[in-house]
Structures are given as C-alpha cells and as structure tokens.
Amino acid sequence: MFLGHAHIGGPDRVRHWRRSGQNTDTHLNANDIQGEGSLMTEIRVAIIGGGGFMGYAHSLGWALAPIAADAGATIRKSVLVEADEERAKAAAKRLNWDEWSADWRQVIARDDIDVVDIVTPPAAHAEIAIAALAAGKHVFVEKPISNDLAEADLMQAAAEKSSVVSQVGFNYRHAPAITFIKRMLDDGTLGHPLQFRAHYTQDVGVLGRVLSGWRAKKGAGGSGVTGDIGSHIIDLASYLVGDIDSVTGIIGAKDPADDTAWLPDKQRRAGQHLDDAALWMAKFTNGAIGSFAATVYASGRKNRMFFELECTRGNVEFDWNHSDELKLSLVSDPPEQQGFRTVSMNENHDDFWWPLGGMGSGYVDDAALQLQKFVKAIVEGRSGAPSFADATRTQRVIAAVMESADSLRWVTVDEVTA
Ligand code: NAI
Numbered sequence: 281m282f283l284g285h286a287h288i289g290g291p292d293r294v295r296h297w298r299r300s301g302q303n304t305d306t307h308l309n310a311n312d313i314q315g316e317g318s319l320m321t322e323i324r325v326a327i328i329g330g331g332g333f334m335g336y337a338h339s340l341g342w343a344l345a346p347i348a349a350d351a352g353a354t355i356r357k358s359v360l361v362e363a364d365e366e367r368a369k370a371a372a373k374r375l376n377w378d379e380w381s382a383d384w385r386q387v388i389a390r391d392d393i394d395v396v397d398i399v400t401p402p403a404a405h406a407e408i409a410i411a412a413l414a415a416g417k418h419v420f421v422e423k424p425i426s427n428d429l430a431e432a433d434l435m436q437a438a439a440e441k442s443s444v445v446s447q448v449g450f451n452y453r454h455a456p457a458i459t460f461i462k463r464m465l466d467d468g469t470l471g472h473p474l475q476f477r478a479h480y481t482q483d484v485g486v487l488g489r490v491l492s493g494w495r496a497k498k499g500a501g502g503s504g505v506t507g508d509i510g511s512h513i514i515d516l517a518s519y520l521v522g523d524i525d526s527v528t529g530i531i532g533a534k535d536p537a538d539d540t541a542w543l544p545d546k547q548r549r550a551g552q553h554l555d556d557a558a559l560w561m562a563k564f565t566n567g568a569i570g571s572f573a574a575t576v577y578a579s580g581r582k583n584r585m586f587f588e589l590e591c592t593r594g595n596v597e598f599d600w601n602h603s604d605e606l607k608l609s610l611v612s613d614p615p616e617q618q619g620f621r622t623v624s625m626n627e628n629h630d631d632f633w634w635p636l637g638g639m640g641s642g643y644v645d646d647a648a649l650q651l652q653k654f655v656k657a658i659v660e661g662r663s664g665a666p667s668f669a670d671a672t673r674t675q676r677v678i679a680a681v682m683e684s685a686d687s688l689r690w691v692t693v694d695e696v697t698a
C-alpha cells in the first residue's frame with residue numbers, strides 16, 4: 281500500500297511518494313525493493329517525434345535512465361506523439377509507450393505529463409519547446425537547439441523565464457571518458473588547455489545515403505554538417521576548453537552536377553546550399569586555440585568523433601569509435617615511461633555502470649546517462665546541462681563559422697546577431 285503517489289511539476293514543486301508496507305502498485309521500480317521508507321518520484325514523459333532515429337534512442341534511454349543509478353525517480357513512458365496517427369500508433373506499440381497521439385498541442389496541455397522530450401527535426405523544436413515551457417513542463421530537446429539563431433534566442437529566454445528544468449541532447453559529453461577528461465581539467469591534472477583539434481567525420485554523403493529527408497533541406501530543418509555534426513564538437517570544445525571567442529572557416533557544398541567538385545563559393549551562397557564539409561579555426565576566450573573539421577564525405581568513417589586536447593600538464597585523445605577508453609600522456613610521467621597510455625573506463629570512473637572494467641559503454645548507455653542527469657536535475661531542482669543558453673551559444677558559433685566562410689574573415693561570436 282502506498283501512502284501517496286505524487287508527480288513532478290517545476291523544481292520548486294518536486295514531491296516524493298513514500299512506500300510503506302505491501303506493494304500493490306503495478307509500476308515497480310528499483311526503489312520498490314528497497315523496503316520501508318524509500319523515496320520515489322514518478323515522472324511522466326511525452327516524446328514528440330518518437331517514431332524516428334532519436335525516438336528509438338530516447339525510448340531505450342528512458343527505459344534505462346532510472347536503472348543506471350539512483351536517479352531518485354521512476355519513469356513512465358506515457359505518450360508517444362508522431363506526425364500522423366498510423367505512425368504514432370505503430371511507434372508507441374513497438375517502443376512500449378502507454379499511449380499515442382498525433383497532436384502535440386493536446387498532449388502538452390495535459391496535466392498528467394511532467395516532461396516533454398522533443399526529438400522532431402530541428403525546424404519544429406522552437407515552437408514545441410516554447411509551448412511546453414509555457415505549460416510548465418520540463419523540456420528536453422535534441423540538438424541542435426534550433427538552426428535559426430533568432431529561435432534559439434527565444435528558446436533560451438523562455439527557459440530562463442521558467443521555473444522548470446531544460447536540457448539539450450548533446451549526448452557525447454556525458455560519456456564516462458569525457459566526464460573523466462572534464463574531471464582531470466577541473467582538478468588541475470591536465471593543466472591549462474592550449475590546443476584542441478577535433479574531427480567529426482561520416483561517410484553518408486560519399487555513399488549517397490539519405491538518413492532523413494529533412495537533413496538535406498534548409499526549410500525542413502537541415503543545417504549541413506556544421507550544424508548537424510559540427511555542433512557536437514563545438515559543444516565538447518565549450519564544455520572542456522571554454523567559450524569560443526572567434527572563428528574563421530571555409531565550407532564546401534557538393535556540386536550536384538559534378539561529383540568531383542565543391543561548388544564555387546558564389547554559387548553556393550546564391551543557391552542557399554547546405555555545407556557538406558567544413559573546416560574552421562577558433563580562438564577561445566581563455567587563450568586556447570583550436571581547429572575543427574566536419575564532413576559526410578569521408579569514406580570508411582562511421583560516425584567518427586575524434587579530438588585531441590593538449591594542455592600544459594598533459595594531453596588527452598578521444599575517439600567515439602573507442603568510446604570506452606581514452607589516451608593520456610602526462611608531463612609528470614617518468615622520462616623512461618613518456619608517451620601515450622590507454623586508459624580503459626572501469627568501476628573507478630563516474631557513470632560507469634559495471635563493477636568491472638572492459639564491459640563497454642556505448643551509444644545506448646550515453647542516451648540513458650544524459651536522461652538520467654536530466655532526471656536528477658529535476659529531482660534535485662538544479663539546472664540541466666547543457667542548458668538552452670549553452671546550446672544557443674553553440675548555435676552562435678555555428679552562425680559565426682557560416683558568416684566567416686561567406687566573408688572570408690575572422691568573426692567574433694558575441695557579435696553575431698540573429
Ligand atoms: P527522424 O527523421 O528519424 O525522426 C523525426 C521524427 O519526427 C519523424 O518520425 C517525424 O515523423 C516526426 N515529426 C516531425 N514533425 C513532427 C510533428 N510536428 N509532430 C510530431 N512528430 C513529428 O530524425 P532524427 O534523426 O531522429 O532527428 C531528430 C532530432 O534528433 C534532430 O534534432 C537531430 O539533429 C537529432 N539527432 C541527434 C542525435 C544524437 O546523437 N544526439 C542523432 C540523430 C539525430
């Protein structure tokens with residue numbers, strides 16, 4: 281028998297329910313077996329756009345979020361929303377959501393929804409997120425926050441005005457290896473960042489694969505490689521190194537008529553083509569420097585997100601294709617042992633789930649970890665990270681890269697307006 285059964289509103293409205301005696305509730309969770317006095321909170325989620333790629337990842341993530349560690353809550357996968365009824369019904373059934381709907385406005389208006397998880401193409405993020413915040417829901421939105429800087433600014437303002445928790449889906453920063461790198465930066469092990477070099481390379485372009493139609497069209501939410509995959513390495517750079525002050529970049533858009541060429545800049549700009557390849561350099565506000573590359577024309581590269589970060593006391597290297605490890609070199613290593621060593625994630629690292637190293641930590645773990653942190657922020661009444669403000673700044677860096685590629689000059693990020 282339960283003494284109460286409360287659901288969560290804003291951080292100031294977080295309530296718990298306390299278990300006492302025999303469990304007769306059908307929504308069992310890890311806390312149910314902890315016995316008398318354990319605290320639990322049920323969070324009811326609606327996912328918007330849940331029938332696609334991220335709908336699958338987030339459905340797995342929501343299923344694992346409360347299990348991965350004690351997030352202090354149970355999750356109810358309440359409603360899956362899709363663009364049409366057939367798609368909504370099929371996806372809800374397949375991904376095990378209680379209900380389905382083809383009307384996100386109606387779902388957002390419901391009192392029995394606590395969290396709105398937006399996994400639609402970016403062109404729809406702003407309208408849904410701003411409406412959900414206005415309705416008092418906690419909001420998780422996939423990256424990029426929006427391709428449109430003016431929309432991102434509005435989303436940031438709406439989040440800052442609200443008393444709910446909001447977070448953006450830059451998932452890779454939550455991998456245990458990245459969390460460990462961040463720790464080594466914060467505790468001084470690595471020293472001051474000097475140079476960051478990152479690549480995000482995929483082969484979908486060279487293979488002629490179309491992942492989702494919207495990615496190829498600006499109006500439908502496509503943002504080119506700088507916005508779609510480059511945003512991840514900008515987020516990592518900002519998280520680990522600090523704010524980017526200014527950038528200079530070049531971008532290439534494939535010439536539809538000539539397989540061997542990038543379009544001349546003038547033609548690219550006139551035709552509003554999306555970028556298929558991009559290179560940019562950056563100066564950070566703390567004095568560090570960086571270089572970035574993003575392309576979907578890299579044969580053999582399967583979602584390879586790679587970076588090297590050189591600091592005054594050491595150097596780290598990370599490759600998402602080996603997400604369970606990182607390479608580390610410390611200036612303080614004995615002279616006869618200098619060089620890179622591989623550090624495998626294990627039970628001594630934050631957010632590693634298993635009592636034994638070598639078990640791996642991958643894309644699903646990462647999806648769950650970011651949602652688990654979001655849930656913890658709700659339960660503890662803290663801000664989500666990366667926040668709407670963080671993601672809007674990332675969008676401003678992207679806009680600066682674009683402006684720089686068009687003007688062929690350095691662009692200061694803070695001077696970019698929507
Ligand atoms: P997708 O095209 O596979 O799925 C999007 C879904 O949204 C579709 O099923 C579509 O029918 C639905 N939808 C569109 N408008 C809707 C509306 N008004 N109401 C309800 N449903 C609607 O796209 P994908 O790849 O899942 O991308 C979605 C978002 O996730 C994008 O922002 C993308 O950048 C991001 N993403 C993030 C990844 C990551 O690793 N963090 C990986 C892939 C995508």
Ligand code: SOE
Binds near residue numbers: 482484508509583
């Ligand atoms: C593009 O192919 C894509 O799906 C991005 O949209 C994601 O953000 C990235 O994680 C994987 O690649």
